[in-house]
Amino acid sequence: MTRRLLLALLPLVLLGALLAVIVRSGPADAVRGEQFPPVERLTFQRVTLEPGAIVASLMNDGPDALTIAQVQVDDAFWTFTADNGAALRHLGRTTLRIPYPWVEGEAHVVRVLTSTGTAFEHEIPVAVETPTPNARFFGVFTLIGLYVGVIPVVIGLLWFPFMTRLSARGMDFLLALTVGLLVFLLVDGASEGFEAAGLLPESFQGAVLFALAAAGAYLVLEAIGAWLKGRRRAADSGYGWVLALLIAVGIGLHNFGEGLAIGSAFALGEAALGTLLIVGFTLHNTTEGLAIVAPLARERQRVALGRLAALGAIGGAPTIGGAWLGGLVYSPVWSVVFLAIGVGAIAQVVGQIVRQMTREGTVARAFATAPVLAGLFAGFAVMYVTGMLVG
Amino acid sequence: MWSLSRRAWLQATGFASLAGSLVGGARAAGQSAGSAPHPRHDAHVMGTVGRTSPDAFDATAYLRTWNFSDLPAEERSKFYRETPRGDGTLLREYEIYAADREIEIAPGLFFPAWTYNGQVPGPTIRATEGDRIRVTFRNLGTHPHSIHFHGWHPPAMDGALAGQEVHPGETFVYEFDADPFGLHLYHCHTVPLKRHIHKGLYGAFIIDPKEGRPPADELVMVMNAFDTNFDVENEMYAVNTIANAYMHEPIRVRVGQLVRMYLVNLTEFDPVNSLHLHGMFFDVYRTGTSLTPSEKTDTLMLCQGERAILETMFRYPGDFMFHAHQSEFAELGWMGLFRAEGAPTT
Numbered sequence: 231m232t233r234r235l236l237l238a239l240l241p242l243v244l245l246g247a248l249l250a251v252i253v254r255s256g257p258a259d260a261v262r263g264e265q266f267p268p269v270e271r272l273t274f275q276r277v278t279l280e281p282g283a284i285v286a287s288l289m290n291d292g293p294d295a296l297t298i299a300q301v302q303v304d305d306a307f308w309t310f311t312a313d314n315g316a317a318l319r320h321l322g323r324t325t326l327r328i329p330y331p332w333v334e335g336e337a338h339v340v341r342v343l344t345s346t347g348t349a350f351e352h353e354i355p356v357a358v359e360t361p362t363p364n365a366r367f368f369g370v371f372t373l374i375g376l377y378v379g380v381i382p383v384v385i386g387l388l389w390f391p392f393m394t395r396l397s398a399r400g401m402d403f404l405l406a407l408t409v410g411l412l413v414f415l416l417v418d419g420a421s422e423g424f425e426a427a428g429l430l431p432e433s434f435q436g437a438v439l440f441a442l443a444a445a446g447a448y449l450v451l452e453a454i455g456a457w458l459k460g461r462r463r464a465a466d467s468g469y470g471w472v473l474a475l476l477i478a479v480g481i482g483l484h485n486f487g488e489g490l491a492i493g494s495a496f497a498l499g500e501a502a503l504g505t506l507l508i509v510g511f512t513l514h515n516t517t518e519g520l521a522i523v524a525p526l527a528r529e530r531q532r533v534a535l536g537r538l539a540a541l542g543a544i545g546g547a548p549t550i551g552g553a554w555l556g557g558l559v560y561s562p563v564w565s566v567v568f569l570a571i572g573v574g575a576i577a578q579v580v581g582q583i584v585r586q587m588t589r590e591g592t593v594a595r596a597f598a599t600a601p602v603l604a605g606l607f608a609g610f611a612v613m614y615v616t617g618m619l620v621g
Numbered sequence: 622m623w624s625l626s627r628r629a630w631l632q633a634t635g636f637a638s639l640a641g642s643l644v645g646g647a648r649a650a651g652q653s654a655g656s657a658p659h660p661r662h663d664a665h666v667m668g669t670v671g672r673t674s675p676d677a678f679d680a681t682a683y684l685r686t687w688n689f690s691d692l693p694a695e696e697r698s699k700f701y702r703e704t705p706r707g708d709g710t711l712l713r714e715y716e717i718y719a720a721d722r723e724i725e726i727a728p729g730l731f732f733p734a735w736t737y738n739g740q741v742p743g744p745t746i747r748a749t750e751g752d753r754i755r756v757t758f759r760n761l762g763t764h765p766h767s768i769h770f771h772g773w774h775p776p777a778m779d780g781a782l783a784g785q786e787v788h789p790g791e792t793f794v795y796e797f798d799a800d801p802f803g804l805h806l807y808h809c810h811t812v813p814l815k816r817h818i819h820k821g822l823y824g825a826f827i828i829d830p831k832e833g834r835p836p837a838d839e840l841v842m843v844m845n846a847f848d849t850n851f852d853v854e855n856e857m858y859a860v861n862t863i864a865n866a867y868m869h870e871p872i873r874v875r876v877g878q879l880v881r882m883y884l885v886n887l888t889e890f891d892p893v894n895s896l897h898l899h900g901m902f903f904d905v906y907r908t909g910t911s912l913t914p915s916e917k918t919d920t921l922m923l924c925q926g927e928r929a930i931l932e933t934m935f936r937y938p939g940d941f942m943f944h945a946h947q948s949e950f951a952e953l954g955w956m957g958l959f960r961a962e963g964a965p966t967t
Binding site for chain 1: 666667668669670726727728729730731732847849850852856857864865949952953954
């Protein structure tokens, strides 16, 4: 036992020794030479606006230490204070407070010059005072979440009575429609997630972080689904409910990511939420309610109103939480993580529905019918068209 | 992220903002829409933070230094020697070297400069019309350099023609007569020219008329700029290298005394630079080649390489701002103060 442990530890000890040698001898310095300029990378993590001040959180994302020397706003040297000092080590952070009389609704550019004269810029496209977390803030963001997430999903759920009266072919169409809707969200969420990942500091390895969070969400939901299924079987209740719940959770996670993006964009002045944008999200997300109840309708179960409401809340309410979080403590890292979780969750749900649809045969046979193909296409097309309103 | 495309869409459509109006609703009560109140702010929040280190370039000493007059006699003789000649003129000998040096151009902000004698602008060379000037130029830098003087000289002394660059470790002696009187300049003329100039290889070259000019408090002012991230655009501007130097340490002058400014523009990348003096006017002697002023103004524009002698007299005690009248340059460091002392003259 001791011997086995030693054998397991030996490579680790050698690795440690190698690291010590590398750190001490610095082979990279031998290549770069002493006069080689340091590699500087500075990332703006969050820039907020207060009356008469710009506050910028910065992180040194480069391999070498750097020192912030001066700040320019709109091509003018401006005074600033740094709460955590101006000298930043690798992954060191500081927050700059710049007493600048910014102009509401106009654009500003903050440029940070390091001691070597390297410039790092951040554009504030539309200056809007960053909401402070008071009652009004929560009120406004709750309202946005309700408009964008909860109400549309609940409205979608109201198709349930109609759906239970559909024929078998109609139900196939409906489930396929749901898959189409979800696949659209999958593609949409993945592309947004990778785009956000590209904006992250390189040390965060955005794409890998995205894949990790998505895979994690998929596996966790898979486990929860299996557990729920086991319990339901014991209670002799329908599988449709489990599937509806899983879809609601998946959509809820997706909407959390969406709320995060909306909240942060609004808070950071990157977007003003127009009426039409709200309308677009409302239409877009109504179809999500449809997706949640489709498996229930297929089994023609009677579902209590309270349960429907619960499904709607699970699917829609996270938008509110996302908007709050996005408005308060937004950082691009969270955006990537939650978009990824949403993608993983939706992928799992798509898998579940497809499995349910193909219980009687192969995937190919279940899909190669007119109603299913039409449903898939219709689902995708509906999302695409309503998506244009918010794109 | 979607925010970008959606922002573009919003900007394109310009729809009223629902959430924005919700947020604005409470604030807008009692005031016109869209104007968030800003707290009163001190105008002096504009500018650089901190002070340059004590071993940085002394912009105040530079103003009134020529022919190494800031050095103790013994030290000075290593760089500058005067030898009378039979006709009453002087042979003036200078030791100028090119060297790479990191210089502080704003507090904490360092620039990998190419310098004459370790400073930017280089040492001011000052002679009298008819003197003989002999400059021994050693290149201690890592790139070929040269000195190209403005003024009368034969082509062999131009420093700009093919083959006239002085390679690292080499020495060249420039020799010519000081002519004509006026305010001139010198700079490296090795290609790529833009880089050799904006990296810091330039200085002022003053030739006094034989009969001299009226006594005055004389100040050398070189308008320059630095492209710190080498994107062919300047990140900062100054007069005499250090951003806001004379905001922090105003130029002290006497009320009622004649003040003469030797103003040279060596700004790279931008077509022109300018000087505006608050609360007063000055006489302009373009290129300093005439003893009669050509105009009286408070704002003067100069192209790169252009220069002018400005003369004025302060009437009132107090602070007088001067800066480029391109506001951008002014806010990026090219702004300073004169502090006049003494009783008012009117």
